[in-house]
Amino acid sequence: MIKAILIFNNHGKPRLSKFYEHYSEDTEQQIIRETFHLVSKRDENVCNFLEGGMLIGGSENKLIYRHYATLYFVFCVDSSESELGILDLIQVFVETLDKCFENVCELDLIFHVDKVHNILAEMVMGGMVLETNMNEIITQVDAQNKMEKSEVRL
């Protein structure tokens, strides 16, 4: 199960946080900071997996992350997930964002936080992978946009 999905930039500013288990708001912020601390000190070209921080379950959980330009995408998962599978899921997520926002960048995540949540919701639900097929995800997102547009026109 995916416990949390975190996106933050190179300075540790959170850009998206989605927890699939309940933590207090304080703890959530601490987890973000702790995770940033663990991930950001790692060199490039080391492996993409490491043991989770103490706050999110320690060695029971793994952090699986990718670093794209200014952003870290971190998935915190338990032992029931395939590490490489999650790594690919991150890739699908980023590619989908890229398609939806055309050359996605950090600012898109900041200014369209609702959209990012919607796209993520099409992929992961309650901590489980819902859909991995990018075309399917984009079809859903497009359909929602159309509905929004039609409502605006009304």
Place this chain on the structure above:
Amino acid sequence: MPAVSKGDGMRGLAVFISDIRNCKSKEAEIKRINKELANIRSKFKGDKALDGYSKKKYVCKLLFIFLLGHDIDFGHMEAVNLLSSNKYTEKQIGYLFISVLVNSNSDLISLINNAIKNDLSSRNPTFMNLALHCIANVGSREMAEAFAAEVPRILVAGDTMDSVKQSAALCLLRLNRTSPDLVLMGEWTARVVHLLNDQHLGVVTAATSLITTLAQKSPEDFKTSVSLAVARLSRIVSSASTDLQDYTYYFVAAPWLSVKLLRLLQCYPPPEDGAIRGRLTECLETILNKAQEPPKSKKVQHSNAKNAVLFEAISLIIHHDSEPTLLVRACNQLGQFLQHRETNLRYLALESMCTLASSEFSHEAVKTHIETVINALKSERDVSVRQRAVDLLYAMCDRSNAKQIVAEMLSYLETADYSIREEIVLKVAILAEKYAVDYTWYVDTILNLIRFAGDYVSDEVWYRVIQIVINRDEVQGYAAKTVFEALQAPACHENLVKVGGYILGEFGNLIAGDSRSSPLIQFDLLHSKFHLCSVPTRALLLSAYIKFINLFPEVKGTIQEVLRSDSQLRNADVELQQRAVEYLRLSSIASTDILATVLEEMPPFPERESSILAKLKRKKGPGNLHPDLDENRKERSANGGTADHSSTTSNAKSSPLSFVGDLLAPASTAPPTNRPRPVSSSYLLQAPLTPIPLQASAVPVLLSAGPLFQVAASPTPSTDLLGLGSTITTQNSAPPASKGTSLLVDVFSENIAAFPVETPVAVGPVADENFSRFVCKNNGVLYENQLLQIGLKSEFRQNLGRMYVFFGNKTSTQFMNFAASVVCQDTLQAQLNVHAKPADPTVDGGAQLQQILNIECMSDFVDAPVLNIQFRYGGTLQNVAVKLPITLNKFFQPTEMTSQDFFQRWKQLGAPQQEVQKIFKAKHSMDTEVTKAKIMGFGAALLDGVDPNPSNFVGAGVIHTKTTQVGCLLRLEPNTQAQMYRLTLRTSRDTVSQRLCDLLSEQF
């Protein structure tokens, strides 16, 4: 066209975010946020109805503020109102707000539930999906109560859209996680399993996740999923990469689904049906073959996806652990990955190999990669990978390669990352002990550990080396010589000083013949470290000095001089002052004979579980341990009994970690006394320092604080160097001070010395030969040797029991100082109360002594208490320890029930952790009547005519403990042809199932 055009953002939101980003200080940011919060609040509260666009804008602002780590304590009501809007935009933003900001115990849940209910019945797939997402994200109990019945219906309904099915499957999974009792699959099971055949691969992926979780809980119900999963997997694996269209990811066919299916199959043993099994083997072979094919793309995504499937296939092969050819192929494949240029693959290969190493088929194959793994330890740049390499070396270690692995780990330790040093130290210590053939090697290894990573050597490690040196004569001289040399280093770690002080104090005489290590040189060497050490170490050194006075009378003057100095006698630390005063006095008054007796060499320690292992387990969880080690642990703890007094040690410390802290624990930790005692003696007893052998009882009062020796003669703290449960013997017959005994025992058990005090007698192994005979009966002879026979008669009712123990003196001579006590070790203390009524201290020749034990079961337990008997026969002290057959099943009350009731309850207890099953070979003839008698003797009601197969036996009963009652069902299926039994236990508590199964399976 991009799905989100850049122009349609909300201007107000953009301005706000830019403002925040332009804030120069945290204060400015908070000020700006508070301003915005006030603004939104007033807008929400205002009279004017907000349009959808504004609501959305404000909710987005709140989300942004929340993401920055600020509390949002309003807006929830507005969000709930948005849910009932007919507009998608408003509804969607309402759900978003709720899934990010509402936690599961919000008081708005009932309102939210209402909105969800409407959306679920709307037949609008978009709204249904929003509602299902919301349930899955919040997942509260109220939601489960409201929708646990509805969601499965949506999932299996014929007209549900694919995307809704996907959401419904995962929604159900979430509800099952949070409130398993509310999600009853029953009638849906077959149709859910059938989703594995769905046309839409997204539906199959979601359903596979759901089924995997459900199958872990009730494997029997979802057994049919195995064949469907194999069929599905086989179709994917053998498909051309274009067949699955959108579900082909970088030329790999449906990698996520394949991974999920392989995970599902890991819930089950290899399929029994030969055809399915063959098909699965074929799949696994194909996956292994594909790994050798040239890649279809150079992109990392292609190899990632392909390898994700491959690693999962290897996990399944390891899980099945049944096909030697596949296992060896898996091992070879992992071997290739060990040298792969992708760090991720090296990491995963090391991790998977760790599990492979414990399979008997592949252990040898794993070992062939030792050089590569060692190389990884030395050259990997990534600490995560190096850590996996350490784990793997530990897992692949056996007698043949222990020296090499330990040496490599030691040399790595010098440069190892701080974060993993302690763990490496523990692992090295365990391996060195486990595979030591030659104990000089062991001693060298531990001393090197201290030298290279002294700060990371926990107390358990140095306690252990001392224990082993004391117990093994052949290594004592070598150890003394080695520590003496190690102490020569100008700067040595304090842990080395501790080990050195202890060992030289005991065995310094073995090297004193060499003029280079004469007594005086030894003493000077130790004393040169004294002032640099902490108080506990100094206390230990003082004890070493008094031992020197005994070993080497020629240095007595020098040492007395040291003890007499103001820095000792008037030391501000009460513990040090106490020791200095006592030792000085002891050395001045006592005759050589008395000194020799008092300061005698330590007797061997009882063998017990290595506390190092316990510590590693605490650090890592049991999963990461080598299975052999676990077994060893079991054996040891079974023999681990030592003398104790159960009623007086109930509050003794349970954690070895508190050991050092206890060293100087204040008197307040002692329980209330029933008799006032002189202050001075209590002080002396607390100071856990004076090695007092039993013979001291013959010594007249030595010091003004007289009671010390009288009392100390009877309660003798044994050497709890390992800290695993304190071990105390009492002698009821001890002369005048016996009344104070229990108190004093406690004082000792609270304050066990770093310099342990001697036990009066070596405690032998605990006899348990007849133990299992008493599992199904209550009376008989428990133990017999040339002198003594122990018989038992016992009765149990509910959680209480009474046991009559008969001690028969087989000789014609009287047993003197006879004392028997019952010890509940470790966790057992809290689980079982055994109160022994006092018995006579003498047993005449040929006579029998009866002692009554009252037993109360507090909670379910595994270990058995130990009965320790001491007596004096002729001139020698006899010591017998026997495992008392008080087993969990004694607290059974049989329950009669009908076949229908039985199977209904059987089903209710279907969770995997509730069931324990064992298949084993018959050890006795498979006689039906005998079996029946055994089951009844075990305590359960034998239910006739319940099992459709008349040759099977089923039983039922309730285990009574003080805290709970645990219903137990059992089923024994004999297979007379194969001379095997299958025993299945189902109870509401996993520990009970396990224990009962272990106990009963030994009986047939």
